[in-house]
Amino acid sequence: MGSKEFILKHSLGVRIFHYILVVSFVPLAFTGIVLYFKPYDELTMNLYMRIHVILGIVLTLDAIAFFLVGFERVVTFVKRMFTFFGDDVRWFTILGGYPQKFLLRKKVPVPPMGKYNSGQKVFGICVVVGGTILIVTGWALWAFPHILPVGMVLLFGNLHMIFGWILSIFLLVHIFLGIYMFDDFKAMFLHGMIPYGEAEETAPKWVKTELVKIENHV
Known part of the structure; x- marks a missing residue:
């Protein structure tokens, strides 16, 4: 296969899930930060809270729908995220070569x-674990604050805050590296496909074992 041919990396279902995730989580993170610092008057803060809750509902429905409709994909994704090999350890020792690229303008093996x-596996684990915790604690704090024990409310509040900050910070890094790897960025938001040459360079194990070719791509 030539380097100018394309392969499918992100299916339509995955892209739709990602669209809704972006539309809901980015403003969720913003409104969450506003709710944390409380810079406005009570009326405005109540408005931010209502927006935060509505976006939380959208995010929850998106996650549940994708889990039910694309269950096999979810299982495969989780398996990929939680499977580490010796190459992963070696990747972490050089941080994927990104510091060398950005700081030294040097490409390393x-x-x-x-x-x-x-x-991306670490980020995926944070999304799966952190996202689940945010959804569960968010619903509990909104729907059952007067039913749950005080200690549990405090625990859920702290977990919601901690994982909210973790995912918000990871999101900034994810956006930066996503734009840096622009072909993959376009694939996730547009057509789902990346050049074969790029895939062969950045994900050679995947290319060798799970390649999906897009025929007659123009």
Whole structure:
């Protein structure tokens, strides 16, 4: 296969899930930060809270729908995220070569990766674990604050805050690296496909074992 041909990396279902995730989580993170610092009057803060809750409902429905409709994909994704090899350890020792690229303008050999590199696996774990905790604690704090024990409310509040900050910070890094890897960025938001040459360079293990070719791509 030539380097100018394309392969499918992100299916339509995955892209739709990602669209809704972006539309809901980015403003969720923003409104969450506003609710944390409380810079406005009570009326405005109540408005932010209502917006936060509505966006939380959208995010929850998106997650549930994708879990039910794309259950096999979810299982595969989780398996990829939680599976680490020796190459992942070696990837972390050089942080995927990104510091060398950005700070030293130097390209260093990077251990061969699968569909997702080691950093993306860590981010994926944070999304799966942190996202689940945010949804569960968010619903509990909104719907049952007067039913739950005080200690549990405090615990849920702290967990919601901590994982909210973790995912918000990870989101900034994810956006930066997503734009840096622009072909993958376009694939996730547009057509789902990346050049074969790029895939062969960044994800050689995936190319060798799970390649999906897009025929007659123009």
